[in-house]
Amino acid sequence: MIELRDVWFSYNDREVLKGVSMEVRKEEVVILLGRNGAGKSTLLMHLNGLLRPEKGEVIVNGNPVRYDRKSLTKLRRLVGFVFQNPDDQIVAPTVWQDVVFGPENTGTRDDEKIREILRNLGLEGYENRLCNSLSGGEKKRVAIAGVLAMEPEYVVMDEPTAGVDGVGMKEIAFIVRELREEGKGMIISTHDLDFAKAVGDRFLILDGGMIIYNDAWIDYSLAERCGIRTWMSEGEVVLVPHDSCLPDGDFDFVAVMGRSAKERLEKEGIEPDINTAGMERAFLRAIGGARVMLVCSRSMMDVVRREAATYPVRLRLYEREVDEYEREGVHNRGGSGRSGAHHAERTEGH
Amino acid sequence: MHRTIEEIQLKSKKVVTGAANVYLVMVSFILIYIFNSVSVFAITLMMFSLLSLHSSGMDYLRLMKLPALFIIPALMVIAFITPGEELFWIFTEEGVNLAFKTFFRTYASLSIMVYLITTTSVPEILFALKKLRLPEFVVEMMSLIYRTIQIFLDELIRLERSADSRLGFSGKKNMLKTSALLAHSMFVKSMERAEKLNMAMESRCYSGKIPEPSSSSSGVGYVLLVVTVIAASGVIL
Numbered sequence: 001m002i003e004l005r006d007v008w009f010s011y012n013d014r015e016v017l018k019g020v021s022m023e024v025r026k027e028e029v030v031i032l033l034g035r036n037g038a039g040k041s042t043l044l045m046h047l048n049g050l051l052r053p054e055k056g057e058v059i060v061n062g063n064p065v066r067y068d069r070k071s072l073t074k075l076r077r078l079v080g081f082v083f084q085n086p087d088d089q090i091v092a093p094t095v096w097q098d099v100v101f102g103p104e105n106t107g108t109r110d111d112e113k114i115r116e117i118l119r120n121l122g123l124e125g126y127e128n129r130l131c132n133s134l135s136g137g138e139k140k141r142v143a144i145a146g147v148l149a150m151e152p153e154y155v156v157m158d159e160p161t162a163g164v165d166g167v168g169m170k171e172i173a174f175i176v177r178e179l180r181e182e183g184k185g186m187i188i189s190t191h192d193l194d195f196a197k198a199v200g201d202r203f204l205i206l207d208g209g210m211i212i213y214n215d216a217w218i219d220y221s222l223a224e225r226c227g228i229r230t231w232m233s234e235g236e237v238v239l240v241p242h243d244s245c246l247p248d249g250d251f252d253f254v255a256v257m258g259r260s261a262k263e264r265l266e267k268e269g270i271e272p273d274i275n276t277a278g279m280e281r282a283f284l285r286a287i288g289g290a291r292v293m294l295v296c297s298r299s300m301m302d303v304v305r306r307e308a309a310t311y312p313v314r315l316r317l318y319e320r321e322v323d324e325y326e327r328e329g330v331h332n333r334g335g336s337g338r339s340g341a342h343h344a345e346r347t348e349g350h
Numbered sequence: 351m352h353r354t355i356e357e358i359q360l361k362s363k364k365v366v367t368g369a370a371n372v373y374l375v376m377v378s379f380i381l382i383y384i385f386n387s388v389s390v391f392a393i394t395l396m397m398f399s400l401l402s403l404h405s406s407g408m409d410y411l412r413l414m415k416l417p418a419l420f421i422i423p424a425l426m427v428i429a430f431i432t433p434g435e436e437l438f439w440i441f442t443e444e445g446v447n448l449a450f451k452t453f454f455r456t457y458a459s460l461s462i463m464v465y466l467i468t469t470t471s472v473p474e475i476l477f478a479l480k481k482l483r484l485p486e487f488v489v490e491m492m493s494l495i496y497r498t499i500q501i502f503l504d505e506l507i508r509l510e511r512s513a514d515s516r517l518g519f520s521g522k523k524n525m526l527k528t529s530a531l532l533a534h535s536m537f538v539k540s541m542e543r544a545e546k547l548n549m550a551m552e553s554r555c556y557s558g559k560i561p562e563p564s565s566s567s568s569g570v571g572y573v574l575l576v577v578t579v580i581a582a583s584g585v586i587l
Contacts, residue, residue: 048553073555081553087504088546091554093473093497096564102554104561127564130356130471132500150554 001025002047002079002154002185007056009042016042018209019056024154024187029180031200032189033218035227038206040189041084044156047187048081061153077106080147084158086139095134095142096127102150117148121175137168144175154185161195173198191229193220193312219309231312235286238316239305241298245320246270252290255282257304258297265295279304286313353409358468362405366469366569372478374573375466378580382458385584391454393583397576398461406468413464414457421456425449472496473563480562493560498543505539506532 002024009017016039024030024047034040045051046058049065049072058065065075083089092098099118103109118124121141126134131142140160147155157176161169169192176199179186190196196203196218205213205226213222224230238247242261246268255274256262265272272295274281282294296304308315353361366374382394402410426449434444466475473493480489509532513519518528 045549050549050553072552073557076553076555083546083550083553085546087501088543089550089553091494091497091547091550091556092560093493093500094471094563097473097493097561100561101556104559105557106555109561128471129360130500131497132504133356133360146554 001059001061002187003059004043004046005057005059007043007046007053007058009039009046009051009053011042016209017046017053020206020209020211021056022204022211022214024185026153026185027180027183028185028201029176029199030185030187031196031203032187032206033191033193033196033203033223033226033228034189034206036191038227039209040206041158043206044081044158044187044189047154047156048079049075050081073106077108077150078152079154079156080150080152082143082147082155082157082160084160084162086136086143089143089146090131090139093130093132094127095123095129095131098131098142099123099145099149102146106150108151113151114145114149117145120178121145121148122171136163137165137171140164140168140172141175144172148179152184154187155179157186157188159189159191161190161192169195191227193218193223193228193230196228217309220312221308221314224314231287233287233289233312233314235289235291236314236316237282237286237292237294237308238318239301239308240293240295240318241301242295243298244318246295247293247318247320250291251293253282253285253292255279255285255292255294256296257282257294258300260297260299261295279307283308283311283313287311355467356471358406358409359471362469364405364469364569365401365572366567368474368563368565368567369478369481370567370570370573371466371470372475374576375462377573377577378462379459381577381580381584382455382462385580386455387584387587388451388454389587390580390584391451391458394458394580395454395461397579398458398465401572401576402461402465402468405465410464410468413468414460417456417460421453425453428452471563474565477562486558490558490560494547498547501543502536502540505543506536509535 004020004022007017007020008015020043022030032040032043042051046053047060049058049067052067060075060078065071090098092101095118099114100109100111103114115124118127121144123138123141123145126138126142131139134142144157144160160172160176164172173195176186176188180199180201188196188199202216203213203218204211205218205222205228207226213226220230238251240246242258242264253273254265254270255278256265256272257278262272262275272278274285274292278294278296282292285292294304305315364371378394378398382390399410429441429445429449432442432445432448434442437443437446473496476484476489476492476496480486513528513532517524518531519525
């Protein structure tokens with residue numbers, strides 16, 4: 001296991017890491033999310049000993065990292081680091097020379113193993129190719145092969161999907177899954193939530209120099225607010241419990257879910273556009289860019305919240321107590337009866 | 351659009367590969383230096399032209415054509431300034447003979463060099479020289495320099511395109527200003543790149559070893575054939 005305990009780091013006066021603690025286990029893919037400049041790369045470089053914390057410590061397989069040459073060589077054989085830009089990482093002119101670079105320098109070169117890695121990464125036949133004649137995706141795979149050739153127990157990848165197309169992203173996701181199957185522990189920084197969800201076992205969000213989120217799941221609303229690239233859609237689902245006032249505003253669709261909610265809408269004289277499979281169809285409409293009001297029985301609110309986290313849909317909760325004035329029969333939709341009402345409106349994930 | 355030398359190397363159909371190619375070229379140079387006759391030059395030119403045309407096709411002719419721009423005027427000068435019996439107009443007989451011999455010597459040498467650069471990558475050349483006892487640190491430095499040149503060339507092409515897309519090279523004044531800016535940017539990038547290269551090497555436990563390319567030598571039969579033909583022509587003719 002790799003552990004970071006209260007790690008602090010700054011570039012001159014700018015504090016980048018402010019007491020980061022986290023761990024990465026074998027056979028686990030940890031995804032590190034965060035906006036640009038959040039300090040993801042800085043954090044990852046601590047795991048391979050490229051940076052030394054000002055305070056705190058890094059522990060690998062139970063041993064605190066020491067920064068003398070011999071200990072660093074040992075650490076770097078255990079923890080491989082894939083740079084964000086493959087041109088930063090590829091140091092030799094040809095594919096073979098670069099992939100063999102690490103094992104040659106550590107004296108652990110095994111040509112058969114390296115050929116197998118090249119085969120697995122679809123680089124067979126590329127051995128004598130000059131690295132500058134490769135495409136971006138191919139360079140990325142060469143960079144990964146160069147690290148895997150050192151047979152590390154843990155692999156750190158800094159934004160492996162940056163600048164990679166959909167096909168390339170699927171290839172990298174496949175490689176990551178294979179490595180996890182082989183028992184390697186991985187920590188991957190990315191802005192790409194699709195990729196993160198495809199491979200991640202645990203998600204960390206780094207913001208303001210601290211880990212502000214660490215869980216086995218992450219929802220789209222939270223990711224969006226943390227500056228993470230998600231499905232872009234202007235649509236949203238406004239979730240309203242059946243015993244709340246109904247919100248103002250223009251909605252493209254009104255959906256209903258649950259008996260109590262249906263009764264509520266009947267009482268209000270509103271004919272819902274979506275009567276059956278209300279939640280799923282509301283989500284679909286929102287993904288398509290529509291604004292949907294989903295009136296839902298209070299008992300089913302948690303189900304909607306949970307399901308919304310697994311779809312690229314923005315969910316906003318609207319909750320407002322119906323005050324006495326409204327109960328006396330004044331129509332509560334359209335702006336009346338606002339004074340004295342307790343008003344709660346929030347986007348899920350706050 | 352013209353292909354780069356590296357693209358030509360990649361696509362060429364090689365009959366001789368790896369270090370054997372480098373040794374073929376070196377031995378051929380030594381032979382034409384020793385025999386120093388027009389017939390040897392002509393046969394060498396023919397042999398290497400055949401090899402190059404087979405491996406890189408029209409690219410060979412394109413590369414051979416370029417030096418003609420300065421070789422032909424130089425030959426004219428040789429034919430003109432060499433003292434001797436007047437042959438016609440201002441040219442002397444000795445001058446024309448020397449120009450003729452220089453032409454064949456130059457083109458024989460050029461054909462060997464063009465053959466080498468169109469079929470053999472820089473790392474292969476470096477590691478063939480390493481086998482001939484070139485110091486390891488020289489090979490290491492040259493490999494890193496070569497890789498750095500690759501990266502800077504890509505970087506420079508990107509910067510140039512970016513400047514060009516914003517009319518950076520419109521007019522002489524703009525061109526000068528843009529060139530100065532690009533030089534500055536390249537300098538800054540080279541500093542950053544040096545730092546990153548160091549990090550990349552550190553992260554992979556660099557201890558002073560640059561691995562050899564994977565290509566093995568093949569086509570030794572062709573090497574023997576070419577060398578024998580050149581040597582025999584030198585002895586017989």
